[in-house]
Amino acid sequence: MKALVVGSGGREHALAWKLLQSPKVSEVVCIPGNGGTAALPRCRNVGMGVNDFEGIARFALVNNFPLVVVGPEQPLADGIADFLQQQGLKVFGPTQTGAQIEASKAWSKALMAQAGIPTAQSEVFTNAASALAFVQHQGFPIVVKVDGLAAGKGVTVAHSLDEATAAIEAAFSGKFGAAGERVVIEEFLIGQEASVLAVTDGQTLRLLLPAQDHKTIGEGDTGPNTGGMGAYAPTPIVTPDLMERVQREILEPALQAVKDQGIDYRGVLYAGLMITPEGDPKVVEFNCRFGDPEIQAILPLLETPLADLMLACVEGRLESFPPLEWKPGAAACVVAAAEGYPDTHRKGMAISGLDAAEETGALVFHAGTRKLKGETIADGGRVLGITGVGDSFEGAIANAYAAAACISYDGMYYRRDIGHRVKAR
Ligand SMILES: Nc1ncnc2c1ncn2[C@@H]1O[C@H](COP(=O)(O)OP(=O)(O)O)[C@@H](O)[C@H]1O
Ligand SMILES: [Mg+2]
Numbered sequence: 001m002k003a004l005v006v007g008s009g010g011r012e013h014a015l016a017w018k019l020l021q022s023p024k025v026s027e028v029v030c031i032p033g034n035g036g037t038a039a040l041p042r043c044r045n046v047g048m049g050v051n052d053f054e055g056i057a058r059f060a061l062v063n064n065f066p067l068v069v070v071g072p073e074q075p076l077a078d079g080i081a082d083f084l085q086q087q088g089l090k091v092f093g094p095t096q097t098g099a100q101i102e103a104s105k106a107w108s109k110a111l112m113a114q115a116g117i118p119t120a121q122s123e124v125f126t127n128a129a130s131a132l133a134f135v136q137h138q139g140f141p142i143v144v145k146v147d148g149l150a151a152g153k154g155v156t157v158a159h160s161l162d163e164a165t166a167a168i169e170a171a172f173s174g175k176f177g178a179a180g181e182r183v184v185i186e187e188f189l190i191g192q193e194a195s196v197l198a199v200t201d202g203q204t205l206r207l208l209l210p211a212q213d214h215k216t217i218g219e220g221d222t223g224p225n226t227g228g229m230g231a232y233a234p235t236p237i238v239t240p241d242l243m244e245r246v247q248r249e250i251l252e253p254a255l256q257a258v259k260d261q262g263i264d265y266r267g268v269l270y271a272g273l274m275i276t277p278e279g280d281p282k283v284v285e286f287n288c289r290f291g292d293p294e295i296q297a298i299l300p301l302l303e304t305p306l307a308d309l310m311l312a313c314v315e316g317r318l319e320s321f322p323p324l325e326w327k328p329g330a331a332a333c334v335v336a337a338a339e340g341y342p343d344t345h346r347k348g349m350a351i352s353g354l355d356a357a358e359e360t361g362a363l364v365f366h367a368g369t370r371k372l373k374g375e376t377i378a379d380g381g382r383v384l385g386i387t388g389v390g391d392s393f394e395g396a397i398a399n400a401y402a403a404a405a406c407i408s409y410d411g412m413y414y415r416r417d418i419g420h421r422v423k424a425r
Helices: 010-020 035-039 053-062 073-077 080-086 096-103 105-115 128-135 161-171 240-260 294-301 306-314 354-359 393-406
Strands: 002-007 027-032 043-045 067-070 090-092 122-125 142-146 155-158 183-187 192-200 205-207 212-218 222-233 267-275 281-287 330-337 363-366 369-372 375-378 382-390
Touching: 002 010, 002 053, 010 027, 010 035, 010 294, 010 306, 010 363, 010 382, 027 053, 035 043, 035 363, 035 369, 035 375, 053 080, 067 080, 067 306, 073 080, 073 096, 080 090, 080 096, 090 306, 096 105, 096 240, 096 281, 105 122, 105 183, 105 240, 105 281, 122 128, 128 161, 128 183, 142 161, 155 161, 161 183, 192 212, 192 240, 192 294, 192 306, 205 240, 222 294, 222 382, 222 393, 240 267, 240 281, 294 330, 294 363, 294 382, 330 393, 354 363, 354 393, 382 393
Parallel strands: 002 027, 002 067, 027 043, 067 090
Antiparallel strands: 122 183, 142 155, 142 183, 192 205, 192 267, 212 222, 222 330, 267 281, 330 382, 363 382, 369 375
16 A cells, blocks of 8 residues: 655654554655655655645545545645545545644634533633733733644743733734634643644544653743654653543543534544643643654554554544554654754754664654755754654663764754653652
8 A cells, every 4th residue: 555645844754654664555655755754765755735735636646545644734724635535535634624623723712612621711802902901800821822823833821911912912913814813812721731642533532642742942941932842752741540531531522522513533633731730631722633743752652553543544443443552661752953943044954974873773753854965954943853762761862862962963953851851750
């Protein structure tokens, strides 16, 4: 079987790599892929945009790729799954209405309210005046969220009325386009964040190992938010008891509520959680795709063939699919970024030491790279995800850092404290 992966980040490199380990899979094509997927055996890149739905459909049909795995949220929110399904293709990823669970925070909040899912109290506003009037009478911190997709730049934790005012004015300023037509203002939740991802065929859920990521650029979890500077799995903060509660109190009711709206949801249902000091899980947000870099730490531990699992999801056979099998131990992913990230960052630096890094036993997933005359060139804010696997967190983290030390490019930056929360336990 051949499989198509849509996207160009570290997540898509990890997905292509894992799909190729499935005995069923003979070939993977990434659209558009990156320097890492270009170098994978039995994998190649095809240079089309992720929003070229017609081009992707034509390629899949003409070349007989029955399974299309969509990595990022934007094409899902734009209806790629609907379009490809209409052409008779099997798509791992929800339809446009299903993707609203991520693409509209107001829609997602309404769904959670209807399903009785624990989450922060919130209000939705459609203009700045009413939002500004509301925050006059609130305590701080308070959280101001642009409704639509904003590439991680749409949320402000406001610590004062001034900060909340600035965030509301920015949200409605037009700079977020249609994503900023509505704003959600919500209660600030205290605790530790964790991610529980599940895959689903629209009826049944299978939970993946729980993960945690490091969102900010600086060590000690300081500085501006990024797409994610590192991740690890299975995080011990989400105990088996808590997993059970997340399934029963959050993921199952969410899927039921989605079903009740007539949505046939096949793909990833990802719960971004706050684990409160009392030990209760509350939803910060839902996502409709694999988390990046979390999935770069989760997939290396998965023993079950990924292609079989995804086919069971798209074909509606998940209930009879065998239990997922996992390697014992842990995995940790350290993200290497370009100088300047998450703001304007450098590009075009030649990367050396990739082979030596892999010889340590670590996995090097490419996030923003391309191939140029046999060289690998940095081509994005997040450049590489370096995943170590070990019997323990200490071992996994040490493996990732040993591999990172082999790699160099001008302005290479990575946090030295990935996994500090689990190491301190
Ligand atoms: N209610 C909340 N309480 C505390 N922190 C929050 C809350 N909502 C969001 N955050 C913080 O802001 C980050 C981004 O918010 P999120 O809803 O995940 O939006 P997105 O990932 O779409 O940018 C979260 O990971 C969390 O750190
Ligand atoms: Mg988030």
